[in-house]
Amino acid sequence: GQQVMQIPQYQHVQEGEDFTTYCNSSTTLSNIQWYKQRPGGHPVFLIQLVKSGEVKKQKRLTFQFGEAKKNSSLHITATQTTDVGTYFCAGPGTYKYIFGTGTRLKVLA
Amino acid sequence: DSGVTQTPKHLITATGQRVTLRCSPRSGDLSVYWYQQSLDQGLQFLIQYYNGEERAKGNILERFSAQQFPDLHSELNLSSLELGDSALYFCASSVSGDNEQFFGPGTRLTVL
Numbered sequence: 001g002q003q004v005m006q007i008p009q010y011q012h013v014q015e016g017e018d019f020t021t022y023c024n025s026s027t028t029l030s031n032i033q034w035y036k037q038r039p040g041g042h043p044v045f046l047i048q049l050v051k052s053g054e055v056k057k058q059k060r061l062t063f064q065f066g067e068a069k070k071n072s073s074l075h076i077t078a079t080q081t082t083d084v085g086t087y088f089c090a091g092p093g094t095y096k097y098i099f100g101t102g103t104r105l106k107v108l109a
Numbered sequence: 110d111s112g113v114t115q116t117p118k119h120l121i122t123a124t125g126q127r128v129t130l131r132c133s134p135r136s137g138d139l140s141v142y143w144y145q146q147s148l149d150q151g152l153q154f155l156i157q158y159y160n161g162e163e164r165a166k167g168n169i170l171e172r173f174s175a176q177q178f179p180d181l182h183s184e185l186n187l188s189s190l191e192l193g194d195s196a197l198y199f200c201a202s203s204v205s206g207d208n209e210q211f212f213g214p215g216t217r218l219t220v221l
Contacts, residue, residue: 031207033209033210035210042111042199042212042213042214042215043152043199043201043210043212044111044212045209045210045211048209088151088152090210092207093165094165096142096154096157096164096165096167096206097142097154097210098154099144099151099152099154100151101151102151102152
């Protein structure tokens with residue numbers, strides 16, 4: 001079945017350092033979504049990418065969709081303690097979205 | 110506040126029991142999803158409903174069942190509970206099956 005893997009599983013960074021998480025799908029995706037889940041919270045939608053090679057920015061966050069539409073990345077510039085949480089990518093399967101394994105980010109002040 | 114409500118927030122019960130989790134989607138959303146998240150784990154898709162009809166089924170156990178009612182709220186029924194069923198259960202809703210999902214605060218189920 002379709003799988004969506006994310007690496008790394010965990011990442012500890014010093015505040016101010018950059019952070020990147022990668023999402024890889026076993027099949028081509030029509031679109032990809034990213035969600036953030038704060039500790040003790042629920043997933044919150046961040047963005048959806050649709051076009052091959054698409055790049056979108058939200059302040060310090062940069063999202064990319066690969067040319068082959070099988071991978072995506074989320075890059076955070078100059079992390080802050082508010083960036084702590086787990087970042088999930090999600091891709092469409094048959095009538096549903098499949099969530100990636102998630103990358104847990106810890107930011108050390 | 111996502112607009113999705115889930116009740117109860119916490120549920121503590123014993124093995125072998127049956128519980129019902131309830132979800133009210135955002136106004137206007139026709140699609141409801143149920144997910145299970147065990148401690149420090151990812152989101153496991155259980156089932157999706159769209160406008161009252163089952164649309165997709167994931168890794169949902171036979172002991173679990175769900176439905177979406179005419180007013181679009183949904184219930185997830187968990188029976189013959191086992192210790193391993195202890196988890197956070199999230200409900201999410203979206204306008205259709207392709208849009209962003211809005212998650213509720215979750216129901217934390219503890220099976221003793």
